[in-house]
Amino acid sequence: MPLGPVPRPRHRTPPHASERSAMATVLSVSGSPSATSRTAHLLRHLDRRLTAQGHEVIPLDVRTLPAEALFGADLRHPAITGAATLFDRAEGIVIGTPVYKAAYSGLLKSLLDLLPQYALAGKTVLPLATGGTTAHALAIDYALRPVLSSMGATHIVQGWFTLDQDITVGDSGAVTVTQGAAEALAQVVDRFSAALGGRTTRLAPTG
Numbered sequence: 001m002p003l004g005p006v007p008r009p010r011h012r013t014p015p016h017a018s019e020r021s022a023m024a025t026v027l028s029v030s031g032s033p034s035a036t037s038r039t040a041h042l043l044r045h046l047d048r049r050l051t052a053q054g055h056e057v058i059p060l061d062v063r064t065l066p067a068e069a070l071f072g073a074d075l076r077h078p079a080i081t082g083a084a085t086l087f088d089r090a091e092g093i094v095i096g097t098p099v100y101k102a103a104y105s106g107l108l109k110s111l112l113d114l115l116p117q118y119a120l121a122g123k124t125v126l127p128l129a130t131g132g133t134t135a136h137a138l139a140i141d142y143a144l145r146p147v148l149s150s151m152g153a154t155h156i157v158q159g160w161f162t163l164d165q166d167i168t169v170g171d172s173g174a175v176t177v178t179q180g181a182a183e184a185l186a187q188v189v190d191r192f193s194a195a196l197g198g199r200t201t202r203l204a205p206t207g
């Protein structure tokens with residue numbers, strides 16, 4: 001199902017008073033090191049659904065942070081303190097990662113390692129993964145979820161694993177998600193949105 005071009009990061013215009021209580025700030029984090037990442041494209045697409053439900057979504061691709069800061073554990077680097085501030089200010093966090101060697105990516109972990117121990121305390125967290133085989137679909141639960149819990153996340157909503165072959169990124173950046181995967185993703189995103197108090201608009205499946 002064609003999804004159109006990948007959206008630029010968008011910031012909502014100030015909401016009407018009636019919407020204010022429903023809106024949350026969501027940080028949408030891609031942990032893929034790939035420049036043509038399916039995970040990142042998928043997240044940026046899901047961002048649009050969350051935006052349509054009344055949330056302010058801030059995208060963060062870990063690969064854009066300086067490698068010397070991430071891998072030199074430079075806690076004082078402005079890019080790292082800036083990322084930590086984004087986590088601190090967000091009420092909802094989407095964590096997306098490709099499955100690498102049956103777990104999350106090392107790049108994602110390199111950022112999580114530099115955040116405060118309880119950086120996810122009080123946040124609502126949606127874990128998402130993409131991978132090449134359903135044999136590793138549980139990587140979210142046995143690998144990623146314990147890390148998120150150790151960082152203080154007490155409200156981790158149901159996550160979802162999407163096969164890489166179900167996501168196609170065209171030359172223009174347009175994303176296509178197979179129907180079954182799109183429907184499943186729409187459900188988990190809508191549950192996450194509802195947990196954040198998002199508007200319950202009727203939206204078509206996300207792919």
Ligand SMILES: Cc1cc2nc3c(=O)[nH]c(=O)nc-3n(C[C@H](O)[C@H](O)[C@H](O)COP(=O)(O)O)c2cc1C
Nearest residue numbers: 032037038039098099100101102130131132133164
């Ligand atoms: C170094 C490497 C290791 C991978 N290991 C796994 C794995 O253990 N299990 C799996 O299901 N997929 C594995 N994959 C496939 C990726 O998880 C999958 O293609 C993913 O969608 C890539 O996401 P990206 O395009 O956002 O980087 C691996 C890919 C790479 C490059």
